[in-house]
Amino acid sequence: MKPPPFQYHDPKTVAEAVSLLGSLENAKLLAGGQSLMPMLNMRFVLPDHVIDLNRVEGLSGIKESGGVLEIGAMTRQRDIEFSDLVKAKCPLLHQAIMQIGHRQTRNRGTIGGSLCHLDPAAELVSVAAAHDATVVVAGPNGQREIKFADFPVAFMTSSIELNEIVTAVRFPLWAAGHRSAFVEFSRRHGDFAIVSAAVLLEIDGGGKITRASVTIGGVAVAPVRMTEVERAITGQTPSADLFRKACESCRAIEALSDVHASSDYRQHLAAVLSRRALERAAGLSAKTSVH
Amino acid sequence: MNEKRTVAVTVNGKKYSKEVPVRLTLADFLRHELGLTGTHLGCEHGVCGACTILLDGQSARSCLMLAVQVEGREILTVEGIAPSVDKLHPLQEAFRDNHGLQCGFCTPGMLTTLIEFLRDNPDPTEQEVRIAISGNLCRCTGYQGIVLAALDAAKRMRDARA
Numbered sequence: 001m002k003p004p005p006f007q008y009h010d011p012k013t014v015a016e017a018v019s020l021l022g023s024l025e026n027a028k029l030l031a032g033g034q035s036l037m038p039m040l041n042m043r044f045v046l047p048d049h050v051i052d053l054n055r056v057e058g059l060s061g062i063k064e065s066g067g068v069l070e071i072g073a074m075t076r077q078r079d080i081e082f083s084d085l086v087k088a089k090c091p092l093l094h095q096a097i098m099q100i101g102h103r104q105t106r107n108r109g110t111i112g113g114s115l116c117h118l119d120p121a122a123e124l125v126s127v128a129a130a131h132d133a134t135v136v137v138a139g140p141n142g143q144r145e146i147k148f149a150d151f152p153v154a155f156m157t158s159s160i161e162l163n164e165i166v167t168a169v170r171f172p173l174w175a176a177g178h179r180s181a182f183v184e185f186s187r188r189h190g191d192f193a194i195v196s197a198a199v200l201l202e203i204d205g206g207g208k209i210t211r212a213s214v215t216i217g218g219v220a221v222a223p224v225r226m227t228e229v230e231r232a233i234t235g236q237t238p239s240a241d242l243f244r245k246a247c248e249s250c251r252a253i254e255a256l257s258d259v260h261a262s263s264d265y266r267q268h269l270a271a272v273l274s275r276r277a278l279e280r281a282a283g284l285s286a287k288t289s290v291h
Numbered sequence: 292m293n294e295k296r297t298v299a300v301t302v303n304g305k306k307y308s309k310e311v312p313v314r315l316t317l318a319d320f321l322r323h324e325l326g327l328t329g330t331h332l333g334c335e336h337g338v339c340g341a342c343t344i345l346l347d348g349q350s351a352r353s354c355l356m357l358a359v360q361v362e363g364r365e366i367l368t369v370e371g372i373a374p375s376v377d378k379l380h381p382l383q384e385a386f387r388d389n390h391g392l393q394c395g396f397c398t399p400g401m402l403t404t405l406i407e408f409l410r411d412n413p414d415p416t417e418q419e420v421r422i423a424i425s426g427n428l429c430r431c432t433g434y435q436g437i438v439l440a441a442l443d444a445a446k447r448m449r450d451a452r453a
Contacts, residue, residue, distance in 0.1 A: 002319070006294075006314055008294060008296065033360075037336075037337065037357075041336050050313075101426065102426025103350055103426065104340060104426050105355075107350055108351050189425045
């Protein structure tokens with residue numbers, strides 16, 4: 001249970017980090033260390049080089065401009081948790097953060113690290129999918145942006161190139177007063193979700209849903225946007241009956257099966273949790289999330 | 292491949308400078324290099340919380356950090372909690388008085404976690420305390436005493452400030 005031998009690099013700038021990444025063989029980037037460090041301790045990964053991003057300047061911070069919330073890749077989950085800006089403008093992100101690990105891990109864990117690790121059940125990955133986030137990456141040829149829909153390409157694998165690093169994540173904000181809910185089922189508080197549901201809703205003055213985003217995490221290699229549910233409820237008035245019927249389509253997701261839960265059970269949870277998240281977002285239920 | 296680096300760090304108010312292998316975890320650095328064996332190692336992969344320390348006042352799992360990462364930083368371990376050798380911190384007193392420890396293995400992590408928590412939330416509910424220690428495993432299953440101790444400590448610290 002000790003990390004294998006490696007060479008350690010702690011660049012101070014993004015350019016230096018990118019250049020190291022491009023020149024070293026078998027290198028791993030170390031962000032908050034809440035996934036990579038256990039993997040090193042258990043020797044699931046054996047990198048020759050570890051490039052520590054913790055001393056790179058300019059990768060942390062939360063700012064809003066032009067209806068977009070931009071969060072630096074090395075921003076700690078803790079800073080997102082306590083950000084009034086996030087709470088006010090992107091409440092789904094705040095709710096999801098509260099379900100990630102524990103205080104001790106949120107103090108270190110970063111948003112960029114979580115997205116790059118790309119655990120299928122990770123809360124931040126689901127929020128990025130729900131919000132149609134954009135991932136900003138830096139490489140030898142400068143910056144580029146990746147739409148989150150194109151970000152996951154396989155199990156725990158993203159579309160960033162080997163010589164690129166994530167520098168920021170951009171969340172296009174929904175209208176002021178929009179509703180949201182993040183509901184997950186896990187065996188213990190702080191665990192990865194077995195299944196999670198992230199919901200965003202805009203409801204007009206007449207009480208009709210004008211815009212909806214429904215995302216199921218933990219069921220497949222990447223979060224699944226339930227466009228069928230979104231279509232079925234848009235233009236409708238929220239009701240328990242509407243949501244129950246619409247969410248039945250979640251049972252058709254081709255779901256993972258593993259030691260934690262069978263695919264049948266995940267499909268069942270997907271339908272139940274998406275309904276609960278919708279009810280909560282629409283104010284039909286005051287019940288807080290299940291742990 | 293056994294690259295080494297010098298780490299200068301302040302632990303419990305005392306400055307240290309040591310040359311260490313870059314792959315050494317912070318937990319092993321504290322225990323083996325500095326001899327501060329109060330920080331316990333349960334799982335070594337970030338699950339049990341026994342190795343929790345405060346890094347610049349924020350709780351972190353020392354098994355999930357490298358010693359080289361704390362260059363220039365300040366660390367508080369369980370050894371640094373008591374105000375003096377013959378006086379316990381109110382949190383430690385509350386643990387003693389409320390049967391907040393049995394075998395004592397999880398205690399260092401419980402204490403460091405609760406120091407941060409009670410600093411930020413001096414008047415918590417029982418539910419908030421339970422969530423605060425949700426990242427710390429007690430295999431004696433002595434959570435009831437730990438929760439009582441945390442609530443009692445919060446009261447003692449509030450009374451001391453009043």
